[in-house]
Amino acid sequence: MRGCGFYNNTRLFFIFMGGVVMLFLIAPLVGMFISVKAPMLMETLRDQEVTSGIGRTLIVSAAATLISSIFAIPFAWILARKSFPLKGLVEALIDIPVMIPHSAAGIAVLGIISKDSLLGSLANSAGFSLVGSHFAIGFAMAFVSIPFLINSARDGFAAVPQRLESAAQTLGAPGMTIFTKVSLPLAKRSILSGYVLMFARGMSEFGAVVIVAYHPMTTPVMIFDRFNSFGLNYARPVAVIFIVVTLVVFALLRFYNRKKIE
Amino acid sequence: MLQLKEVTYKIGTFSMGPINLSVQKGEYIALFGPSGSGKSLLLELIAGIRAPKSGSVIIDNRDVTAIPAGKRAVSMLFQDYALFPNMTVFDNIAFPMKMKRRPINEINSEVNKICCYLSIEHLCKRGTSALSGGEQQRVALARAIAAEPLLLLLDEPLSALDYELRDEAIELLDMVKRSGITIIHVTHNREEVLKLAHKTINFKELNIRV
Numbered sequence: 073m074r075g076c077g078f079y080n081n082t083r084l085f086f087i088f089m090g091g092v093v094m095l096f097l098i099a100p101l102v103g104m105f106i107s108v109k110a111p112m113l114m115e116t117l118r119d120q121e122v123t124s125g126i127g128r129t130l131i132v133s134a135a136a137t138l139i140s141s142i143f144a145i146p147f148a149w150i151l152a153r154k155s156f157p158l159k160g161l162v163e164a165l166i167d168i169p170v171m172i173p174h175s176a177a178g179i180a181v182l183g184i185i186s187k188d189s190l191l192g193s194l195a196n197s198a199g200f201s202l203v204g205s206h207f208a209i210g211f212a213m214a215f216v217s218i219p220f221l222i223n224s225a226r227d228g229f230a231a232v233p234q235r236l237e238s239a240a241q242t243l244g245a246p247g248m249t250i251f252t253k254v255s256l257p258l259a260k261r262s263i264l265s266g267y268v269l270m271f272a273r274g275m276s277e278f279g280a281v282v283i284v285a286y287h288p289m290t291t292p293v294m295i296f297d298r299f300n301s302f303g304l305n306y307a308r309p310v311a312v313i314f315i316v317v318t319l320v321v322f323a324l325l326r327f328y329n330r331k332k333i334e
Numbered sequence: 335m336l337q338l339k340e341v342t343y344k345i346g347t348f349s350m351g352p353i354n355l356s357v358q359k360g361e362y363i364a365l366f367g368p369s370g371s372g373k374s375l376l377l378e379l380i381a382g383i384r385a386p387k388s389g390s391v392i393i394d395n396r397d398v399t400a401i402p403a404g405k406r407a408v409s410m411l412f413q414d415y416a417l418f419p420n421m422t423v424f425d426n427i428a429f430p431m432k433m434k435r436r437p438i439n440e441i442n443s444e445v446n447k448i449c450c451y452l453s454i455e456h457l458c459k460r461g462t463s464a465l466s467g468g469e470q471q472r473v474a475l476a477r478a479i480a481a482e483p484l485l486l487l488l489d490e491p492l493s494a495l496d497y498e499l500r501d502e503a504i505e506l507l508d509m510v511k512r513s514g515i516t517i518i519h520v521t522h523n524r525e526e527v528l529k530l531a532h533k534t535i536n537f538k539e540l541n542i543r544v
Contacts, residue, residue: 241382244481246433
């Protein structure tokens with residue numbers, strides 16, 4: 073009986089601690105939502121700068137995710153399946169963008185795309201500048217968010233029994249067919265989750281993006297810009313709208329992913 | 335039909351061989367030995383999933399040591415059957431034929447023929463995850479046969495089955511044996527293959543150094 077009571081007290085304590093965490097997460101968001109006045113929200117919704125900024129953020133992040141995945145997914149398979157010298161170092165390098173300050177990541181990306189760099193000078197000679205372009209935004213978003221896709225896809229591939237790939241091999245399937253018909257479909261859940269994580273991380277990126285492209289503005293930069301220039305009341309509606317849009321996008325993505333997996 | 339000449343293999347601290355083995359066409363060879371002794375590994379060397387450190391693998395008078403799996407006319411029935419869970423039973427069985435780019439109507443009739451042969455035609459549209467152990471084994475066997483191999487490798491095909499299903503599975507393997515296909519059956523239980531095999535070989539006799 074004593075054990076049972078203890079168990080109940082422990083459970084109550086854990087529920088209380090969980091409640092504190094939930095409050096910590098939800099309270100600032102709820103506070104922000106209830107402090108936004110409806111007329112201000114409607115006015116912001118009609119602001120074309122805001123709507124095009126949100127559209128830009130979503131599209132560039134989606135494009136950066138899709139383009140990165142062409143390279144990241146085969147790489148993730150290699151990491152899951154093969155041993156090679158310095159593999160541990162390579163895996164540590166992949167996680168670097170997650171660990172370093174994102175403003176530092178922005179500086180690193182700027183070093184590659186500025187007109188003094190090889191890539192920047194090539195673009196310059198073709199008549200356009202990479203800094204302050206959609207390319208720069210996508211590059212910065214991809215740089216900070218690609219580890220999420222690689223790691224998630226790698227874990228997914230690692231969970232596919234190697235025997236299935238061996239079986240396909242003995243049945244005459246070439247390497248690429250084994251990948252597309254066996255490994256990829258079986259790792260689909262993790263890969264799709266990696267896509268969502270990378271997309272989410274990319275679109276919410278501020279530190280790296282603000283360094284390579286203040287303009288054209290992504291929504292996180294716009295929120296900062298409005299807060300810096302006009303104050304909290306002016307930045308808050310943009311933040312609320314962006315959060316709602318992201319929640320809707322993620323609800324749709326999750327629904328779509330679940331449907332696709334079923 | 336199959337000759338292994340001085341085949342050796344090493345992975346980490348585990349080493350095997352040199353192994354010499356000769357199997358005649360249509361023979362059913364049972365290879366028995368304790369778990370973890372490297373029997374499955376030997377099958378993988380014959381199938382081409384792993385490459386030997388030295389020696390040669392000869393199938394049908396052709397040295398296939400450097401030829402990749404899938405181009406050796408060898409099929410393998412894995413211990414856990416290794417059915418593709420993302421495909422239906424039909425697609426699993428059709429897989430090796432699709433890899434050979436055979437016409438779709440030919441694939442359909444061939445799959446139906448094999449399914450009738452193994453009495454699994456009622457399973458064709460089902461997924462593999464809902465199948466019983468015995469059904470999974472039949473499907474895996476059907477898939478292996480669909481690749482039209484000269485040599486069929488069976489890796490502990492009875493070990494995952496309940497006791498009641500084993501007699502049924504032995505009958506099934508006997509039926510496949512009678513079709514004239516060359517079979518190497520690896521097991522840790524010599525008793526289970528006595529009725530099936532033309533010859534039983536103790537794995538230790540193959541000059542294995544572990």
